[in-house]
Amino acid sequence: MAAIVHLATSVQPGHPGHGDGWGPMDGMMDGWGGGWAWLWWLLLVAGIITLIVVAILGLTRGFASRDTRDSGRGRARDLLDERYARGELTTEEYHERLTELKRE
DSSP states (O other), X not given: OHHHHHHHHHOOOOXXXXXXXXXXXXXXXXXXXXXXXXXXHHHHHHHHHHHHHHHHXXXXXXXXXXXXXXXXXXXXXXXXXXXXXHTSSOHHHHHHHHHHHHHO
């Protein structure tokens, strides 16, 4: 019986709200949850921003790959112009190949 009385009197409530089982922060990492919560929000926002940037870069690179095909045609046109300027092609050959390039 003395042990029960000792146990009952040894439980002293501390200051409420300091993770001692008597306040709103009991069991919340002894008060660390509120102090470090900003870090988790910061990481969440940084993750969302990273996803948005990656999505935008992916979309723009997708469009860039389409432009690469067009620039390949531009390079073919440049080569054709250079060969014509050097006299390697007649006017008729130049126009035939130019028409062929425009068709593709």
